[in-house]
Amino acid sequence: MLNKVLDSFDAAVADIPNGAVVMIGNFAGPGGTPYYLIHALARQGARDLTIVANTAGGVGLTLDYDDHRLLFQNRQVRKVIASFPFSTSASRPSIAEKQILANEVELEIVPQGTLSERIRAGGAGIAAFYTPTGAGTVIESGKERRVFDGRPHLLELALKADFALIRAYKADTFGNLVYRGTARQFNPVMAAAAAVTIAEVDHIVDPGELDPDAVVTPGIFVKRIVQVKEDPGFPRHPERTFQVRGQHQGKEA
């Protein structure tokens, strides 16, 4: 019988080989970032990795914490494909930034919408697509330009990975996933685009415990599930819902 639940983060990443392409869910802080899987991969030590993620780690938005900057610190990364690879603070450059500027790590910088769409295309069997974003900018370099409806577009290729490390809120044992708030971000598209998707989750429940109309990632995309059993200490109230009722107020925001 199918069994996707593993006990340890280390076991879950043990077979990631040198040279693997690894996608990592990540956006502006720890929400939706597979913190424990990243630490396990840092311990595991695979080298020459290509990392596909929104940032290259350690960009310094809001919280300073050990995200996939650890992999750069350990010199495990050969190439990074990201939209936001540099620190937001000139005075505190990230580790990846130094390595990129020293030509120790190769950078492919991609507009965020194109990055998420290339990953979505990888999962959905679309080889390539035309987007208007980037035409007439440095992003156009080396790409095919083509006009549709009078507007220039660029041809962008699908992105796939050997492994995806993702973070979700609840999984059932089949691998069906739901997310919490903005922690969803890149995780569902990465789940579909990797040969082996590994999910770090708050809760593992029996099939039938998730509302089938509300499942975001179908279980078939998820090969391994590991439950978080300690508190990493980030500001978070996972027991709370974001569903709030009451008078809508136009003013606030």
Add this chain to the structure above:
Amino acid sequence: MLNKVLDSFDAAVADIPNGAVVMIGNFAGPGGTPYYLIHALARQGARDLTIVANTAGGVGLTLDYDDHRLLFQNRQVRKVIASFPFSTSASRPSIAEKQILANEVELEIVPQGTLSERIRAGGAGIAAFYTPTGAGTVIESGKERRVFDGRPHLLELALKADFALIRAYKADTFGNLVYRGTARQFNPVMAAAAAVTIAEVDHIVDPGELDPDAVVTPGIFVKRIVQVKEDPGFPRHPERTFQVRGQHQGKEA
């Protein structure tokens, strides 16, 4: 203040002009088909319509009922873009089928995955994409072929519409939508691909009554909402959830 809720299906479709491109949620039976909006459009009488839908109506799967075959019956359709345009029964050809074979209605037949992806592309600002589906078949005719990773692909163009008639389960007054089971089908992608999306729903609730993690169609895609107030008499138990618990049985299916 925003007000998207209308009292009548007739009012909701009143401004659909002759020659409009209209997407209609539809798949294998009445589930997810905007039955009352279709009837209202039939009464309204707009002509020379281009209909984008999975079928051309009246294909005879399971239930025989008045879907958008009404629009063909009324001779309101100039062209149909569909994946499953013909009746499943040779002895009971559909109205659209007769009109297509008599060259009274133009047919663009599209593989179902390409149809849904073209609509998704229309909503998501992707001008065109390469899919393997159809290369080396009649579908290739007139299309650009290109090889990616050694495999031939076809260039397919985005589809957009002037109006989308869709069916959902619950809407809040902002237009956020959730669906019920397989009644979801094409509706969410069509919602995003039309200039004016009109949703026929079972229930209208206040903002905050839908779980924001479970909303499928963001309200910004929906311009008009009309609640169904009568029972069309289809086999249906809308008060039931499809969430079932209990021992998983490998045998059944």
Add this chain to the structure above:
Amino acid sequence: MKERLSREAIAMRIARELFDGAVVNLGIGIPTLVSSFVPEGMTVIYHSENGMLGFGPVVPAEDMKELADIDLVNASGQYVQPKPGMCFFHHADSFGIIRGGHVDISVLGVIEVTDHGDLANWMFPGRGVGNIGGGMDLAFNAKKVIGATEHTTKDGKPKIVKQCCVPLTSPGCVDLIVTDISVIEVTPYGLLLKEYAPGWSVEDIQALTEPELAVAKDLKEIELV
């Protein structure tokens, strides 16, 4: 006495190709019957084009009044039952699953199939029209495509041919052909006869098959369970 297998027996043989955890899409006709023959204890996850994975059995005729629901149908429009662990998604995501190669096995009906694995199954030859539906995406993109068919047409003509006369669903897509008299693998070198129905000889089968059949070293009688 050369008996042909029933449609159920063809489905039973195809069920032996399934495996634990397999994501399976069953087309209309014989393919639909396959789900009745999944071995005890094996988890097979059914995919339906209209945006559903992991659903339960078709609603039996006697429970129709109580259980039929237009919001829970398979791609053939049949009413099905909910099952723990199922999930729903929209049509574009559903075909993303197919096109992205996430369907392990697609079982499709056959009008004609060639020794190159070319499949034709969408155009109704008598009517000059056809429904492409979701079959073309499945034929092109499923990891393994199994053609389920009677070996010959009603008037005895081969359905396994050198070249399709009706428009293709997909060139070179079929991996395995299971008929009422044989199991044939489509290899890069042509067709390989692997199993025969009880009482049928290689020559009998070849006589009803247009392209040449190579014979597997381990040729054997079809085992249904």
Add this chain to the structure above:
Amino acid sequence: MKERLSREAIAMRIARELFDGAVVNLGIGIPTLVSSFVPEGMTVIYHSENGMLGFGPVVPAEDMKELADIDLVNASGQYVQPKPGMCFFHHADSFGIIRGGHVDISVLGVIEVTDHGDLANWMFPGRGVGNIGGGMDLAFNAKKVIGATEHTTKDGKPKIVKQCCVPLTSPGCVDLIVTDISVIEVTPYGLLLKEYAPGWSVEDIQALTEPELAVAKDLKEIELV
């Protein structure tokens, strides 16, 4: 006495461009401040790149301990509050909303902007590196792009220029420039000065602006509310 408007006043002026039901994305910096000045009774729906529409205000510093949640942040990583009618979706859907033209107004910071509406705002000139992030998709695809900026750099050089020196975010994307001394529309014929800060003359503003400014017939002092 030629006072320049505060960052808050720039934001206040931009808020007057919003309308009931508008889908609005606010970039980092001055743009973020715009949300504080939405007129009473107007429903503005904020979009955040990380997959959120209709969220509430940023968590105030004094409530941080009680309300901050890493699973509810805006695209700048700020903790925000939930609000009735909000919804979440994944990153590809989020940029489908942007690329599909469903964002009515994008308010972006400016490093340089030209009379053709070319915008440069992603490459940090001093560092030789930059983050493209989601700004390029917004600049290319929002229905209306508003540049929010001081009129000149810290050392007094024009930020409204004939040609950008740093890499472009998007050519020809900016529709309206709101600075600390002016409101300028980008038209197909060049820049049109529409409003001036109190005490500033057309000549004063032109002197700090590289391309030539045409002057609107109804030129007026900037109205903030």
